[in-house]
Amino acid sequence: MTRSEDAVFLKLDDVKKSYDQKSLVVKGFDIAVEQGEFITLLGPSGSGKTTVLMMLAGFESVTSGTISIRGKSINKTAPYKRNIGMVFQNYALFPHMTVAENLAYPLSVRGMSKADQKARIAEYLKLVELDDFGHRYPGQLSGGQMQRVALARAMIFEPTLILMDEPLGALDKKLREQMQYEITRLHEKLGFTVIYVTHDQAEALSMSDRIAVFNDGVVQQCAPPAELYERPVNAFVAEFIGENNFVEGHVERIEGGRAVVSVKGGGQIVAEAAQGLEASGRCIVSIRPEKLFIHPTSHDHDNEIEATFVARIYVGDFIRYYFRLSDGSEIVVKVLNDLSAPEFGEGDQGRLQWLISDSIAFPHDGEMPDTTG
Template structure:
């Protein structure tokens, strides 16, 4: 982790939003952001991510609560006085202007002298590797190039905060990955603070310093990518981030945050999530890459005895589908090397896991 110091740059304090004075679509959002952090709001469609961004930009009012930058409330600051750069999925470039004119626009609005504008535009065209494209109109550019122009236009007046709402949603997979890399590079190089919205967890995991996982207007967990992945606080996060198996069982012992869970495929020990009680029904999450396949020749601890169903070749990995006694699937991901085992149809196997990789949720 980078060290961002202790100063809070941007603060959301119990921010709520209702569009109809009845239902809250953002239900008390709290977050402290440090200068230079790359924060992602991640969640399913309709969970309130764009609404948070719009309130921060000033295009939507805050129903209650407070948003502050450098300690000063911006609730009643006009959008154009907030000094925030923005990038959207649909580029929002001016079609009748050239690329260079699009970049010059935010500067001339801010009354920068002409000669200085020219210099700054050239500098930012170079930054996004579009120096040869200054005279083209947006209609003469590819999707990726348009998005680089939009990015340059958001950065060119050197705001301390840049908001991006699903900026890569319109691009195909290869271009999206390239642009993710590009945005990360510019963020590192220039050091602005980013609030980035996406519903794509891979994008969130690979780009962010911290991710706030939204569901239904509530932040479920806000943490660095590895913590979200390894230590989800609830079943929603465990399910939403990455892939997970959920094994049903019952807690037979709960000591020092470690639960013994009896399932119909065997007993496993797991880290107990918040709210778990002894004797209660629970679900244990185990990632497909954290299960290890063993033969049934002798009994292991922390093992589930399952039946082989099918094996799917996906190139770098092989995905194994086993059946639990109750018929539910349990998936194991194995690196495609010489250790990837073969099974006859209906063969039995043991799936081993470490306590640290299993979490029992109420």
């Protein structure tokens, strides 16, 4: 998506960060963010995403490049002058202050009158559905309630931008999903701009307008969730976003943007050709587990490969089938838990089928994608 200069609210232009003046932690980050966008920085530990957030907040200096809001550089602007709200994983609430006093703090340092503070606090407590909790202390709240207070405190002074650093990392799964909904609801209602850091792919996919996937200080791809999932630009993004199978092979030829691939053990498959794929080179073909079908099936298909059944894992709403290909590699199929779910015995042969459009052939450098960071 092309963004006009007039629509740009926040811009990072070739931003780099080095702590020792030798190696770069962030290696030239570019992004243009519109007012009200929800942008997630996603990647493994040590990939550079939190460093970008700290530079935005002003807690870390920029080695080179420019960060600007509404066309004005904030590189040399002190953190307290940036008008940015922050939400942390550990809540960062003042334990000796009540909820109301925690919310009053950013208002009082900005010189708001007591009467206006009281009205604003009541408004934001209602917004996060904690109307009757103003008198309580953080130690008297649950994790989810504390995170709501932290979120209200970040929003209450109406900042130009809100930064969130793994804000839900300390919560259990059910509470985490509830807070994902709460943050999304408040974002849609108030329209504030968010830069959100997480290593949780599902969280990023469910909440973001766009996601920037980091690896080793470099943004691999920045795109809307569906585009990242369905059309990753390289094998790292394909592996890091969601779950994927990789089948190794050799490119026989490329025709009309599609690669004809011979696979180990014999046979050919056809996949969409990723950028940079060369004819007669090695490749890995990615196929999502839910895009695979087990013969017999009524689904259309272009490709078929034989595999040996290994195991069947019941997950509840779906079933995971594990197969082994002739080269010894494993492939996973996800099937809805309904009457069509097939039965296999260990060692049975199966035929796995899929569409060309549901597979992508990436260049293969000899190592499988590493997403551990």
